[in-house]
Amino acid sequence: MKMFKRILFLSLSLTTLGLSGYWQQDVAYQMNVHLDEKDKVITATSALTYINHSPDTLPEIFMHLYPNAFNPGTILDQEARRRGWGSVDPEKAWTGIKIKQVNRSEIATTALNFSIFDDTLLRIILDQPLNPSDTLRFNLDWTFDIHSHFDRSGWEDGQFDMTQWYPKFVVYDKNGWHKDPFGDWGEFYGEFGTFAVTLDVPEDYIIGATGVVTDGDPGWVNVWVDTTLAWEEWNQSNAATYQSYRNNLKEGTRKSVKFLAENVHDFAWVASPDLVYEHGRWQQKDVHVLFNRSEGPKWSRKESHYGERALAWLSTQFGPYPWPQMTIVKSMGGGGMEYPMLIMDGYDSEGLVVHEIGHDWFYGIFGNDELDEAWLDEGFTTFQTRWYQENRYPNREDRMEDERFNEFERQALPWLSRTDQDKNDVLSYIMSPENEPIAIHSQDFIHERSYRQNVYNKASLVLQVLQRYLGEKRFLAGMHLYYKRFALKHPTANDFIKAMEDGTGEDLDWFFDQWLHNTGWVDYALAGYEIQSIGDEKYLTTVRVKRKGEFFMPVPVTVIGPRHEQVTANLDNFRYQTNGTVKIQSAFKPVNVVIDPEDIFFDANRLNNDAKLHVTARYRVYGWANYRPDAYTLEYAPVFGFTDASRAKLGLNIHGTYRGWMREFDTQVWASAGEHPIDARIHIPVKINFRGGTQTGAISASYLEGITQSRLEWTQRWSRTFWREPIHSLNMGLDYIDIAEPNVLLPVNTAYSQFSTKYVMQSGPSSFYLELSFSPEAWGNRSASFSQFETGYAWTKEWDNVTLKSRVTGFAGDGDIPAERMPVTSGASRLEQFNNDASRYLALTSDFSEVAKFQHLSGGGNFRGWFNHPLAVPYMWSTNLQLERQVTRFPLPFDLKAGIFGDFGQYAYRTNSWTTLGDAGVCLLIRHQWKRTNWLTASLMPFKARIDFPVMRYESRVENVKWLSGEWSFSFEYAL
Ligand SMILES: [Zn+2]
Structure with missing residues (x-):
């Protein structure tokens, strides 16, 4: 009777909450766990209880054996390989859980049949089905061969991060069993219940775990940080005391510590002899903090306060924290991970603590299925962390x-x-x-x-x-x-x-x-507005808005008066409408109208929300985005140059952007007192996305040293399976060049247009391209037509320290190919050299002509050993190889690689007479990423340079190998 009343009460309260029909299973784990810290093996027994609250009869029970995933060939391993994340690297022949026996334990002991499938799932076949509201009790004897640390679990440096470490019930809910194998991403889903876990570990181990200690000593007192002392002072004396305590322990002394956790869906623990302990408290809840001594300067006195503040914040905003304690542990992994009553953080950060403790609500309290609806936990805790941070540090x-x-x-x-x-x-x-x-x-x-x-x-x-x-x-x-x-x-x-x-x-x-x-976004634009005087110093503004994004939202519209007075009204008939009207009455004559001025609705393009265009200017800092969303940004930086004719050229680079990738343009303008007072270059890209690909258009133009060039291009990128490799692109371009004032690089006065089309296929480490271009006689004043064909294949292979780069290229031309476009055996064509700022200035300045001789610009046949014997030829094929290795021996302020290279191929002026060329040599590759420590280093692009030392050259016409000594070349780019 009593029982009946309780059930009646329960179902009544569920109904009033709008939860009629809701049920969930109830489980209890009583685990005795012995840790063999030397062999890294756990031997355990689990006494398990499963109460079937579902309306269904269950003939079998499923459990997760997550640790079995960390072996070669598993589903996790296969997925990791397929996605190119490397593979499981075994240090033992096999790691994971072995089930010794499963026994039903209610009356007489009955052995139950079981099997393992999909690596990590255990199926237990019941001798008699479990009826609704019946309870099943059974024992599992198991061992766990612990793997070395991988992602979130395992052992490393004497620390055991025991997460997803025991046979765990698979959730059975209204959708049935959630028999998800453990894959390479996606997380967990657990059945709520009680955990009583007894850990048998070496005496000197310090333990943190889900739950409260009900028996034994977790080892905190001996390493309890005295925060009234400076960290170093306390640590020095404590480390010595603790070491002598450990030395005095008899070999093999062990202890047993029991933890109890109720109403949780998982249990994690961490044990190591190297942890220290700090204590915090929020209301009646303990905050335990455990970290390695080496982390002391960073973790001590900080993490416990982060924990206290997070508990206070989350309890106030989202509902009370239901458990008695929170443990924060320094894990062996890199990021952070949440478990009920215990979080594991790889580094000290307030944001990380707030995020992971937030999971004790969004995952711990609200136990959603993290695989099916991951946003319900990660989205919420990311949201609450930002909210917390903006509340606490409004100005960052x-x-x-x-x-x-x-x-x-x-x-x-x-x-x-x-x-x-x-x-x-x-x-x-x-x-x-x-x-x-x-x-x-x-x-x-x-x-x-x-x-x-x-x-x-x-x-x-x-x-x-x-x-x-x-x-x-x-x-x-x-x-x-x-x-x-x-x-x-x-x-x-x-x-x-x-x-x-x-x-x-x-x-x-x-x-x-x-x-x-859906996959759209919000973008409303101001289409126009009319202001009408309606007497009594009152005005009626009729605002027309246009929905440009796919999503419709009841956006607010604000009219602003001369003294910043504001009146706001929302777009009310907004559902599915493309155009809308908002009427706003004001006691002032509006001077501006803005859609959603506070950006409540996450508008993608806020430039069109306003009748006024807002522009902001700033110095261009390389790689520093942070573009204001409420204005168009102009970035400026100085540029320099020099030639014989002009001497110094001073100029300005201006880059315009909205948010860093929209409405972009890039321009450089140089001024000089010499022959060409103004040089300029501009590039304007336009991007159109569609599901499955992108279309990019671009307009480029330049006027440099009396040469005019322009290019109009259009590129389509796509992939056969939605955005997976191989990725294809097709580019079509129309070029125009007018060489009004010939120079060393572009020696002939001429003007013509050229149409080109290029196909590129990229797939992982390899890429392939085909390019065809032609220029009919009528497209310029050259009175000659020409066409060119080019193809290439590049492939890179990386091992631990060594990288092999390779490239095969072929060229063929027909007609009267202009000299500046003719492929060159040793490297870049004359036009490519002209368009490279550094090599143009070197070539056009006689003071630097000696230096220019040693510069090698890659391109063409790329025969690096022939850098000072360039030949412009219509037919050519070449193979370039390079083997590079990181040099780590010397402490250098930049990144240095050393390598060997070899080039081989043939060229011809006519297709019936080919000459073979080859070379080999060694190279040094330098790369440096500037640290932004002042305005100068902040404006520099990463520095790249290369020095080649060819040691051998071969040419078939002379039929001999020439050994070289003392030859070298340099470049500000890599050859491959
Ligand atoms: Zn998270």
């Missing part, structure tokens, strides 16, 4: 402590708010052909970037849009209803949406349908 004050940036970068360079920076980043993905919807299964994302951009970044911004659209109060009302309904349960995206709708009283399907299941 925390950048001053961010060790990834130096003093100059923190202080002098432009920064954006986190939201604006994230929006720029996500938009570059959303507006690319790679864009996929947020709500797809983790394994279905095309590549890791797509998975990360969707489930972390895009989802987090969508939640921010929702929060700002609803307002904080209504948003939190929805969140709290979600907590009330689904804390310690298994919510799905639809459960979240329903809670939001019920909590706010607003239908939100239109919002989630677009953002979760």
